[in-house]
Amino acid sequence: MNSSLTFAWEGNSNGWKGASYKLCCTNGIFNNPTPIQFRFNFRTDGSGTFDGFSMDDFCIYAATGDDVGISAINQPTGGAPAGASVPVVVTLENYGATTITSTPITYTVNGSNPVTIVWNGSLPPCGVTTVVLPNFTVIQGADTICAWTSLSTDVEPSNDNTCSVIIGQPLLTPTYTVGYSDDFESGNIGWAPSIEPGGNAACIWEFGTPNFGSTTGAYLSNTCWDVNLNTGMVGNANTVVTTPFFDFQQAQAAILRFYQNRTLYAFGDQMFIEFSVNNGPWTLLQPTTQTVTNWYNQLGSWDDISGGWIQSSFKDVTSAVGGTSVSLVQFRFVFRSGNFTNGDGVSVDNFEIFVPIPLSVKTIAVNTSVPCQFIFPGQPITFASPINNNGINSVFNHNISLTIDGALVSNDPVTYLPNGLAPDSTRIHNFNNTWIAVPGFHQVCVYTDNPNGTTDLYQFDDTACATILVFDSVPSSQLPFCTSFGNRQSVGNL
Numbered sequence: 264m265n266s267s268l269t270f271a272w273e274g275n276s277n278g279w280k281g282a283s284y285k286l287c288c289t290n291g292i293f294n295n296p297t298p299i300q301f302r303f304n305f306r307t308d309g310s311g312t313f314d315g316f317s318m319d320d321f322c323i324y325a326a327t328g329d330d331v332g333i334s335a336i337n338q339p340t341g342g343a344p345a346g347a348s349v350p351v352v353v354t355l356e357n358y359g360a361t362t363i364t365s366t367p368i369t370y371t372v373n374g375s376n377p378v379t380i381v382w383n384g385s386l387p388p389c390g391v392t393t394v395v396l397p398n399f400t401v402i403q404g405a406d407t408i409c410a411w412t413s414l415s416t417d418v419e420p421s422n423d424n425t426c427s428v429i430i431g432q433p434l435l436t437p438t439y440t441v442g443y444s445d446d447f448e449s450g451n452i453g454w455a456p457s458i459e460p461g462g463n464a465a466c467i468w469e470f471g472t473p474n475f476g477s478t479t480g481a482y483l484s485n486t487c488w489d490v491n492l493n494t495g496m497v498g499n500a501n502t503v504v505t506t507p508f509f510d511f512q513q514a515q516a517a518i519l520r521f522y523q524n525r526t527l528y529a530f531g532d533q534m535f536i537e538f539s540v541n542n543g544p545w546t547l548l549q550p551t552t553q554t555v556t557n558w559y560n561q562l563g564s565w566d567d568i569s570g571g572w573i574q575s576s577f578k579d580v581t582s583a584v585g586g587t588s589v590s591l592v593q594f595r596f597v598f599r600s601g602n603f604t605n606g607d608g609v610s611v612d613n614f615e616i617f618v619p620i621p622l623s624v625k626t627i628a629v630n631t632s633v634p635c636q637f638i639f640p641g642q643p644i645t646f647a648s649p650i651n652n653n654g655i656n657s658v659f660n661h662n663i664s665l666t667i668d669g670a671l672v673s674n675d676p677v678t679y680l681p682n683g684l685a686p687d688s689t690r691i692h693n694f695n696n697t698w699i700a701v702p703g704f705h706q707v708c709v710y711t712d713n714p715n716g717t718t719d720l721y722q723f724d725d726t727a728c729a730t731i732l733v734f735d736s737v738p739s740s741q742l743p744f745c746t747s748f749g750n751r752q753s754v755g756n757l
């Protein structure tokens with residue numbers, strides 16, 4: 264009942280439903296010497312034209328005998344690092360009429376390897392206490408934890424057992440050769456949804472195919488993350504989905520990017536991304552000096568309508584989370600709604616941590632300096648190659664070699680003074696040595712190496728080759744003869 268800002272039943276029960284409330288744990292009711300009365304309160308606003316409300320079979324039961332159970336699994340919740348050893352923390356609750364002093368408590372993870380302890384203490388009727396059970400090792404993916412009491416004199420076994428699901432989250436190390444890219448079509452490798460304290464339990468990030476209103480469907484194929492796959496937003500939501508853990512030590516200038524589809528109406532509804540370093544506090548991910556695309560439309564959040572799927576990107580997210588010394592970082596998507604909301608929600612797909620090549624130069628092509636050639640035997644031919652810096656660091660020098668039919672013709676040191684060849688820039692190198700043409704087909708190759716005196720980190724693009732033909736002669740009937748070698752192939756993947 265968002266319009267009156269009270270906790271209430273609203274909507275449609277679809278027929279008769281049972282409802283129960285544990286009175287004895289409410290302050291001031293148990294052992295209260297004065298009479299206690301209840302009332303049902305029904306309200307409508309000015310637009311109320313529905314069928315109304317009925318109640319029947321109102322009962323108050325008194326507990327009898329010994330009755331305990333596990334009423335909650337408090338830790339772990341949400342996600343936990345795969346491989347970590349973590350305790351299982353549960354709430355032991357006394358539902359009965361007697362003080363409990365001892366009970367066995369057992370838990371399993373994914374139904375196997377039961378761990379049992381015997382709890383001893385003094386738990387009065389209505390009492391609750393927190394019990395720390397022995398550690399277990401988190402398994403990557405969904406881990407179902409079930410915990411239960413097995414007190415032999417328990418009169419009500421139906422309340423003994425509680426289960427919860429947590430997500431074992433892997434630690435990934437994105438590099439420029441293997442980044443992290445997830446279209447969510449191969450299952451959940453370790454994203455963990457949860458509801459933050461105080462958040463409306465009816466609103467949570469879900470993994471699957473969105474099927475509500477304007478945020479229907481995934482960006483790629485069928486599966487993505489979406490707040491409430493099949494229903495609209497509710498008020499006072501506060502739900503997060505955390506990514507796996509990332510080691511950024513080999514992720515220089517990494518780019519975070521993903522696709523999103525949002526329909527939010529700015530009544531306090533918002534989505535944003537936070538990060539945490541070394542399991543520390545969550546910090547808003549927002550650019551300072553970094554270049555971003557389709558980032559927050561508001562100060563620190565998205566709160567409007569994307570009009571379909573769009574890609575958002577954050578360049579050099581590495582610097583935003585603390586640089587390449589950060590060995591444990593995690594991101595999370597946060598969705599919150601205001602009191603009033605009727606938006607369709609948000610979906611996220613195709614999440615990537617992309618790491619560019621740190622240091623690389625690329626040979627784009629092999630050219631001759633003669634635009635329209637008659638290449639005849641004995642003619643000195645000069646060659647040139649455009650060279651591109653396709654890494655993310657400036658290149659100050661490198662070697663470049665020219666071979667013809669495998670024989671080295673020119674091996675030139677190249678220096679870019681005074682500021683180096685900037686990333687994404689291209690410069691043409693004219694080879695020092697010429698080649699004296701001889702008749703026939705010839706393979707001309709150019710390759711670069713040793714940028715900044717070290718190893719090129721992406722060598723697949725170092726070499727480019729072309730085939731040239733040197734004529735013995737051209738009959739005058741074929742004149743004018745002209746070729747620009749414009750269709751010569753630049754061969755990148757050698």
Ligand SMILES: [Ca+2]
Nearest residue numbers: 330331332419
């Ligand atoms: Ca019980």
Ligand SMILES: [Ca+2]
Nearest residue numbers: 446481483486
């Ligand atoms: Ca997908």
Ligand SMILES: [Ca+2]
Nearest residue numbers: 623624721722
């Ligand atoms: Ca290269």
